[in-house]
Amino acid sequence: MADSRGSRARPQPARHRDPPAHRLPGDRSVNAAANRSRPHLGAGLPASNQVAFAEVLRFVADLGVDPTRVLTAGTPAWCELPDDHPDKLAAVLAAGVHHALRVDLAQAARAEASRAVSASTDWSRVGRPRPDSYIERISA
Numbered sequence: 001m002a003d004s005r006g007s008r009a010r011p012q013p014a015r016h017r018d019p020p021a022h023r024l025p026g027d028r029s030v031n032a033a034a035n036r037s038r039p040h041l042g043a044g045l046p047a048s049n050q051v052a053f054a055e056v057l058r059f060v061a062d063l064g065v066d067p068t069r070v071l072t073a074g075t076p077a078w079c080e081l082p083d084d085h086p087d088k089l090a091a092v093l094a095a096g097v098h099h100a101l102r103v104d105l106a107q108a109a110r111a112e113a114s115r116a117v118s119a120s121t122d123w124s125r126v127g128r129p130r131p132d133s134y135i136e137r138i139s140a
Helices: 030-037 053-062 076-080 086-119
Strands: none
Touching (some): 053 086, 076 086
């Protein structure tokens, strides 16, 4: 069935009134729900959000997709493809590679900025001075 623009109508997902099983009633924290639903893989709590672009690229390449040679997801040409066309999925995988690269680069930039701030001054001297009532511990 086509709408006035000629594209196929897509079924709308059902809207549930009950919270999803992985969220507790009254829990408005998306991160809390995500952390409960993720398996703990030894990356600390909450599970690490670090993104490794090279691993994503390797995974997509192992599937036979070259992210530099596919349609861009969401473009008119992509929208015209049938949902079961392999190029449609390849474009979404390539978009995932692009997103992983952006996140990985942003993480590296934040880490570098953090190191620069850390090295910019002697932060132990910037903190609050100890009160007069402070008693220094002496190791025996």
